[in-house]
Amino acid sequence: MDVMSAIKKRKSVRSYLAKDVEEEKLKLILEAARLAPSASNRQEWRFVVVRDKKTRSLLMKAAKNQSFVAEAPVVIACCAKTDNHMMSCAQLCYPIDVAIAIDHMTLLAVELGLGTCWVGAFYEQEVKKILGIPKEIRVVELLTLGYSKDESILEKDRKPFEEIVMSEIWGRH
Amino acid sequence: MDVMSAIKKRKSVRSYLAKDVEEEKLKLILEAARLAPSASNRQEWRFVVVRDKKTRSLLMKAAKNQSFVAEAPVVIACCAKTDNHMMSCAQLCYPIDVAIAIDHMTLLAVELGLGTCWVGAFYEQEVKKILGIPKEIRVVELLTLGYSKDESILEKDRKPFEEIVMSEIWGRH
Numbered sequence: 001m002d003v004m005s006a007i008k009k010r011k012s013v014r015s016y017l018a019k020d021v022e023e024e025k026l027k028l029i030l031e032a033a034r035l036a037p038s039a040s041n042r043q044e045w046r047f048v049v050v051r052d053k054k055t056r057s058l059l060m061k062a063a064k065n066q067s068f069v070a071e072a073p074v075v076i077a078c079c080a081k082t083d084n085h086m087m088s089c090a091q092l093c094y095p096i097d098v099a100i101a102i103d104h105m106t107l108l109a110v111e112l113g114l115g116t117c118w119v120g121a122f123y124e125q126e127v128k129k130i131l132g133i134p135k136e137i138r139v140v141e142l143l144t145l146g147y148s149k150d151e152s153i154l155e156k157d158r159k160p161f162e163e164i165v166m167s168e169i170w171g172r173h
Numbered sequence: 174m175d176v177m178s179a180i181k182k183r184k185s186v187r188s189y190l191a192k193d194v195e196e197e198k199l200k201l202i203l204e205a206a207r208l209a210p211s212a213s214n215r216q217e218w219r220f221v222v223v224r225d226k227k228t229r230s231l232l233m234k235a236a237k238n239q240s241f242v243a244e245a246p247v248v249i250a251c252c253a254k255t256d257n258h259m260m261s262c263a264q265l266c267y268p269i270d271v272a273i274a275i276d277h278m279t280l281l282a283v284e285l286g287l288g289t290c291w292v293g294a295f296y297e298q299e300v301k302k303i304l305g306i307p308k309e310i311r312v313v314e315l316l317t318l319g320y321s322k323d324e325s326i327l328e329k330d331r332k333p334f335e336e337i338v339m340s341e342i343w344g345r346h
Contacts, residue, residue, distance in 0.1 A: 001176060003174060003205075003283070004201065004284065006176045007205050007208050007209075007277055008208060010210070012210060030334065030338050031334070032176075032177065034331050034337060035180050035181060035329050035331060036180075037183070037279075041330065043331060043332050043337070046338075047339065048340075048341070048343055049339065049341070051341070055341065064261065087293030087294060088293065088294045088296060089293050089295050089296070090297055091293060091313055091314075092268070095265070095268045096268050096269070096271075096293075096314070097272075098269075099273055099276070102273075103209075103276040104276065104280075108177055110176070111175060111176040118212075120212050120261065120264060120266070120269075121260060121261045122262050124262050127262075131343050132342045132343045133343045140264055140269070141262070156208050157214060158214075159216050161207060164207060164218060165207075165220050166220065167221075168221070168222070168225055168228060169221065169305045170221055170304050170305045170307065170310070
């Protein structure tokens with residue numbers, strides 16, 4: 001599948017088939033994350049792959065009872081082992097770099113016929129407790145992964161091009 | 174080009190041909206950003222597309238004199254119009270969401286035969302002054318875009334799979 005098709009087809013999947021994710025597909029998806037770029041090649045990302053049903057249920061509770069977090073056969077806790085280094089532009093490296101790795105995973109998942117959902121609505125301390133994650137590690141996102149119940153391609157509800165793109169200087173279209 | 178090939182082929186391009194970027198390719202790349210997902214579909218990203226040679230020279234100076242910032246025929250200032258909203262996981266939405274949009278652009282650029290480089294080493298206030306960006310807007314990254322002088326595919330220097338992926342619980346491999 002070409003990149004633009006994957007971008008267009010990707011959607012937030014919140015309803016999953018009971019079908020498990022093949023180990024080799026999961027490995028490819030994590031490999032896509034591993035190959036992501038990061039600021040000064042810091043690679044602060046760390047991934048805890050959860051398949052255990054009971055653990056997924058606990059994660060669901062920590063994620064404000066979003067039922068698809070337990071329903072998805074795989075939940076990946078996307079973490080950062082970070083020293084909170086900032087770039088000169090005054091942005092922390094780790095949220096951006098973990099996001100790049102996750103985006104790679106979401107697009108490759110589409111290519112492999114799988115669905116994902118970025119989950120930012122969770123209580124970090126609860127997730128850390130469930131997964132035994134040390135104090136100094138940040139949990140940036142949970143990513144659910146599995147086969148979608150609904151294969152349809154959604155029209156994306158997005159701001160028009162003109163509202164987000166400017167030319168040469170702020171405010172000029 | 175399939176997604177995994179684009180992920181493998183993407184590299185930080187810091188040397189560009191004088192060849193300009195076709196308007197239609199640029200539009201597709203910005204469309205890839207526009208279609209990105211964001212927390213609660215907030216779409217805080219805003220992009221200032223700079224082609225003007227003099228402006229690119231000024232941006233280069235704001236980016237610690239990294240010469241490829243002036244050399245690239247296009248520089249996209251990737252901004253956020255944000256209220257600094259945080260997800261429940263205690264991460265700001267905007268750095269993650271702008272990063273997703275940029276990652277979409279970098280992968281589509283590969284598909285279109287173009288190269289990019291994420292630039293986080295710049296002084297935000299200087300960039301804002303050059304581009305007339307209002308006080309309340311954040312500049313998250315600069316993205317250079319153009320035809321690479323060097324088409325070779327690099328072996329990526331990355332941590333081994335085992336160091337970044339854990340199973341079921343932190344620290345278990």
